[in-house]
Amino acid sequence: MKVLMQARPDIFTDKGGDTVQLLETAKALRLLGVTVEISTEFAPDLTGYDVIHLFNLKLVESTYLQMLNAKKQGKPVALSPIYWRLTEEEQKQFTKQYIEIYGKFKAIYLQCAKDMLKNADVLHPLISFFTRTSKVKRYQPALFYKLRKVLGEEKMQREVLEGSDILLPNAKAEMELILRDFGVSKDYIIVPNGARSYFENGNPDHFEKKYGLRNFVLCVARIEERKNQLYVIRALKDTGIPLVLIGKGREPYLSRCKKEGKKGVYFLGHVEGEDLANAYAAAKVHVLASWYETPGLSSLEAALAGCNIVITAKGATEEYFGNYAEYCDPASIDSIRKAIIRALSREPSDELRNIIKTKYNWKVAAERTLQAYNAILSGR
Numbered sequence: 001m002k003v004l005m006q007a008r009p010d011i012f013t014d015k016g017g018d019t020v021q022l023l024e025t026a027k028a029l030r031l032l033g034v035t036v037e038i039s040t041e042f043a044p045d046l047t048g049y050d051v052i053h054l055f056n057l058k059l060v061e062s063t064y065l066q067m068l069n070a071k072k073q074g075k076p077v078a079l080s081p082i083y084w085r086l087t088e089e090e091q092k093q094f095t096k097q098y099i100e101i102y103g104k105f106k107a108i109y110l111q112c113a114k115d116m117l118k119n120a121d122v123l124h125p126l127i128s129f130f131t132r133t134s135k136v137k138r139y140q141p142a143l144f145y146k147l148r149k150v151l152g153e154e155k156m157q158r159e160v161l162e163g164s165d166i167l168l169p170n171a172k173a174e175m176e177l178i179l180r181d182f183g184v185s186k187d188y189i190i191v192p193n194g195a196r197s198y199f200e201n202g203n204p205d206h207f208e209k210k211y212g213l214r215n216f217v218l219c220v221a222r223i224e225e226r227k228n229q230l231y232v233i234r235a236l237k238d239t240g241i242p243l244v245l246i247g248k249g250r251e252p253y254l255s256r257c258k259k260e261g262k263k264g265v266y267f268l269g270h271v272e273g274e275d276l277a278n279a280y281a282a283a284k285v286h287v288l289a290s291w292y293e294t295p296g297l298s299s300l301e302a303a304l305a306g307c308n309i310v311i312t313a314k315g316a317t318e319e320y321f322g323n324y325a326e327y328c329d330p331a332s333i334d335s336i337r338k339a340i341i342r343a344l345s346r347e348p349s350d351e352l353r354n355i356i357k358t359k360y361n362w363k364v365a366a367e368r369t370l371q372a373y374n375a376i377l378s379g380r
Contacts, residue, residue: 001373002035002048006066007055009040015248016222017297018056018082021170021193028366034373043069050076051373054164057081057157057178064156067163076376078369079164080191083157083174084292084315085181093331094291098225101256158182165376168369170294171316189372192320194362195300200353202274202281202305210278213266216242217340218283218307220276220298221290223249223257223267228289228312228330233261235289235337240264241344246271246279280305285343288312289328289336295320304356308343310336320360324352 005026011019026036037049042065046052052070054063054077063079070077086094161167161178167188169175175188208214217236221227229245230253236243237260244266249257258267271279280286286302292315293299299311300320309325311317317327326346328339 001033001050001377003029003037003051003053003373004044004046004049005036005038005053005055006063007038007040008059008062011040011055017193020196020297021080021082022055024194024196024362025191025365025369028362029369031363032366032370034370042066046070046073046075050377051078052076053078053080053369053373054160055080055082057083057160060153060156060160063160067160071163076165077163078166078168078372078376079160080168080170081161081174081178082170082294083178084294085177086291086314090291090314090331094225097228097230101225101230101253154182158184161186165379166372168372171319173316173319174294187375189368189375191365191368191372192360193295193297193300194360194365195297195304195356197304197357197361198274199277199280199301199305200357202277202279204278204282207275207278207282211244211266211268213242213244214282215284216244216266216282217285217287217344218244218246218279218302219287220246220271220279220302221288221296222247223254225250225253226291228291230257230260231330231333231336232287232289232340233257233265235333235340236264239337239341241340242266244268244279244283246276276301277305280307283307285310285340287328287336287340287343289330289339290314291330293317299325300356300360303349303352306348306353308346308348309352310339310343321352324349324355 005022007022029036042062052075054066056063067077161182161184164186167186168191169188170193172190204214219229219232223229223245242264246268248270280302286299286307287310288296288299290312293312294316296311299309303309309321310328311321311325312330313327314330326339326343329335
């Protein structure tokens with residue numbers, strides 16, 4: 001079987017959880033005998049591929065174009081949605097924080113940019129241009145904006161769902177939300193996210209020797225509004241509890257975090273491999289106070305390493321962590337602080353580590369993904 005995995009154009013330059021999910025799934029599938037190739041192009045030639053596997057319904061523009069291309073060439077599509085949507089009240093709370101960081105003039109600037117592309121007649125020539133010259137990146141924002149302006153995010157998401165032959169959500173709660181929001185009835189197989197096994201074997205002494213830190217609170221995530229590190233910084237202000245932030249940051253959010261996190265907050269930037277395993281091993285608590293997670297790969301990795309877990313109550317987190325985590329409200333600094341303090345007083349859970357090892361690993365994810373591929377091929 002030959003599979004082409006397709007994802008957003010910047011998945012390897014602006015890495016996130018979807019990057020890990022794609023690469024680890026591909027690696028584990030190859031061990032099962034599947035030939036897997038990866039493309040970020042919008043309209044490649046799909047000759048010779050049995051299945052097209054698309055990723056990410058939330059950042060939908062590239063997924064939409066890739067789906068159209070697959071259907072045009074008569075290929076079956078499997079979709080990993082990686083989807084969640086805030087409620088109206090949650091969106092108001094998130095917007096309040098966004099305005100605090102960026103200011104009201106940001107909205108005016110964005111509206112001016114949008115007004116430049118009001119003419120709906122631009123859409124189809126843009127799509128045609130990009131399907132012929134998919135490596136030309138500088139016009140991509142114009143195309144993506146026009147897709148959202150003319151079709152709308154929800155319409156594109158609905159068309160991607162309808163064009164997919166099977167869905168591979170990471171959790172039951174994610175599938176239930178898709179059904180609620182779109183009412184699209186599709187075959188699906190729950191494919192859990194996993195933790196890479198080497199995170200079980202980090203060396204805390206190596207991290208302590210390098211940074212002089214141990215038994216701290218750790219957050220491994222891109223430093224951005226959705227991951228909510230600013231509220232974590234505020235939650236731990238004047239507590240004397242050291243906070244280590246690992247991950248690249250987006251401006252001006254990163255600068256705001258650094259401004260407020262001058263004391264007791266350590267920004268280590270991008271860390272991976274053995275160094276990241278050592279950081280997990282040296283930490284006492286890992287926190288993801290995000291506005292939602294499905295379920296947060298770094299939390300799975302941290303749990304495997306023996307960290308106590310603080311995680312947002314928004315998303316599919318409880319389905320993964322059950323009673324083994326402390327949950328927080330991302331809109332409440334007090335809730336985040338109390339959850340972290342509770343987690344600091346807990347003993348590490350060997351039961352949770354065993355659950356992660358046996359249930360949430362990439363071998364299981366690949367086996368279920370292959371089951372999904374076989375299902376759509378047998379039905380053709």
